[in-house]
Amino acid sequence: MNATNADIYEIAMxxxxxRLSRNFLDFVAxxxxxxxxxxxxxxxxxxxxxxxxxxxxxxxxxxLIPDYLAEALLxxxxxxxFETGDAxxxxxxxxxxxxxxxxxxxxxxxxxxxxxxxxVRVTKPNGRIAASVWDRxxxxxxxxxxxxxxxxxxxxxxxxxxxxxxxxxxQSEDALFDLWSDAGLRDVDTTTLSIRxxxxxxxxxxxxxxxxxxxxRDFFTQLDPExxxxxxxxxxxxxxxxxxxxxxxxxxxxMAVRGFVGE
Numbered sequence: 001m002n003a004t005n006a007d008i009y010e011i012a013m014x015x016x017x018x019r020l021s022r023n024f025l026d027f028v029a030x031x032x033x034x035x036x037x038x039x040x041x042x043x044x045x046x047x048x049x050x051x052x053x054x055x056x057x058x059x060x061x062x063x064l065i066p067d068y069l070a071e072a073l074l075x076x077x078x079x080x081x082f083e084t085g086d087a088x089x090x091x092x093x094x095x096x097x098x099x100x101x102x103x104x105x106x107x108x109x110x111x112x113x114x115x116x117x118x119x120v121r122v123t124k125p126n127g128r129i130a131a132s133v134w135d136r137x138x139x140x141x142x143x144x145x146x147x148x149x150x151x152x153x154x155x156x157x158x159x160x161x162x163x164x165x166x167x168x169x170x171q172s173e174d175a176l177f178d179l180w181s182d183a184g185l186r187d188v189d190t191t192t193l194s195i196r197x198x199x200x201x202x203x204x205x206x207x208x209x210x211x212x213x214x215x216x217r218d219f220f221t222q223l224d225p226e227x228x229x230x231x232x233x234x235x236x237x238x239x240x241x242x243x244x245x246x247x248x249x250x251x252x253x254x255m256a257v258r259g260f261v262g263e
Contacts, residue, residue, distance in 0.1 A: 016197055017042065017104060020132065020254055021049035023193040024103055027256050028130040033057050034098035039087050039119055040105030042068045044076075050101075051077040060097075062090065087115040095124045102131040104254070106179075107168040116183045123261050129185055130258035132193065133176070137166045139253025142197055146209055146216065149234035154219075154227050161219050176257035185259030197250045202239050205248065206232070 024046065030036055033056040038047040041061030051059045059077075062085040063069055069082045076082070085091045087102070088111055100119040106112040119129050134140055147165065150158030170176050173190035180188040199205040210217045220228060239248060 016195065016252060018045040018049065019195045020193060020252075021046045021103065023195065024101075024130075024132050024254075024256060025049060025053055027132075027191055027193065028099065028101055028128065028258060030054065030099040030101075030128060031057075035096065036060070036099045036101070037062065037090075037092070037097045037119075037122065039090065039100060039102040039115065041082065042104075044068075044080075044082065046101070046103045047080055047082070048077060051080045055079060060092075062087070088118060090118045090122050092122045094121055096122045098124055098127045100127070100129050104132060104134060106131055107133045107136070107170055112169060113179065113182070116179060120183055120185065120261055125261055125263045127261045128258055129180070129183075129261065130256065131176070132254045132256040133168075133170050135171075135192065135253040135255050136168060137171055139192075139194075139251075139255075142199075142205065142209060142250050142252065143212060143216070145238040146231070146235045149238065150219070150231050153230045153234060154223060157219070158231070161215060165213060165215060170255070173255050173257070176255055180257050180259040183259075184262060186262055188257065188259040190255065190257045192253055192255055194251055194253045197252050199239075199248050199250070201245050201247065202236050205239055206235075209235075 032054050035058045036050055038050065038059065038061045041047045041063045044061055047059055047061035057079060059080045061080065061082045064084065064086055066084065069084060083091065087105065087109060100123045102119065106115065109115055123129055136143065147162040151162045170179065173192065177188055177190050199208065210220060223231065
């Protein structure tokens with residue numbers, strides 16, 4: 001059976017986005033009732049976490065990828081619904097929600113400012129808007145172990161891949177603060193959220209890595225077999241750290257921002 005987009009996402013990031021959701025919702029501090037929208041909900045980690053935390057709220061998850069929504073529906077809660085929609089053109093009227101949030105989406109969009117504008121549009125006056133993004137450059141050691149090895153052993157293609165993955169619009173809390181301020185949001189605040197990524201062994205880590213980013217997967221599968229082996233071996237040595245194979249727990253960090261719609 002061929003793996004679906006949702007299967008790949010769950011292996012690579014789904015388990016970590018669920019863990020991040022708890023910390024992110026603490027930061028969002030949404031009202032315990034009313035209507036909430038999760039923009040770019042993926043397989044529903046944040047949507048379902050919000051529905052569980054706020055059983056008296058109505059939560060809507062929106063995503064463009066049908067595979068993700070099909071996976072999300074498997075765990076649907078009574079106070080949740082999922083809809084297909086584009087973050088840059090949300091299928092909802094103005095002032096439809098009390099809170100809008102988005103997890104791990106903005107740095108994968110061509111026009112993040114447009115998505116933020118749409119979140120503002122569909123949120124009521126004084127409602128809150130929040131988002132989080134992975135700190136790819138300084139906060140994802142499990143990706144950096146591979147990219148640093150590839151940059152040296154598969155130069156110059158590996159070096160270009162590292163730059164491409166790290167060359168993202170929002171690399172700091174200050175950049176997120178400016179994005180929220182430029183959108184007209186008030187009382188803007190930022191923070192860094194940390195979780196732990198737990199891997200059973202190197203093979204678990206490796207499968208998660210290759211699914212974490214399509215650029216990494218495509219790059220590795222197209223490498224010359226000898227160089228690919230060198231890159232994998234170097235990454236494995238970094239993972240093992242001179243010890244036997246087995247469980248590892250690596251810190252991963254995300255940056256988050258929140259603000260309020262004006263009156």
